[in-house]
Amino acid sequence: MPRASAKKITVDYICEDLGISRSTFYDWRTKGRAPKCTKLPNGDLRIYLTDYENWLEALEIAA
Numbered sequence: 001m002p003r004a005s006a007k008k009i010t011v012d013y014i015c016e017d018l019g020i021s022r023s024t025f026y027d028w029r030t031k032g033r034a035p036k037c038t039k040l041p042n043g044d045l046r047i048y049l050t051d052y053e054n055w056l057e058a059l060e061i062a063a
Helices: 011-018 022-030 049-062
Strands: 008-010 045-048
Touching: 008 011, 008 049, 011 022, 011 045, 045 049
Parallel strands: none
Antiparallel strands: 008 045
16 A cells, blocks of 8 residues: 655755765665665655654664
């Protein structure tokens, strides 16, 4: 079932929240360490807020 009403955030939002550069985010994405992303038709990436929160929680548990 699509999550059309779910809030989506930008890569810039995540970078600002974590205090990292875009290149770090894309490096993590290449290595499979970033949260799950959705690619829009224009090539931009969006991340569901719930996926980002779950990703952060998983990092906290692993630490």
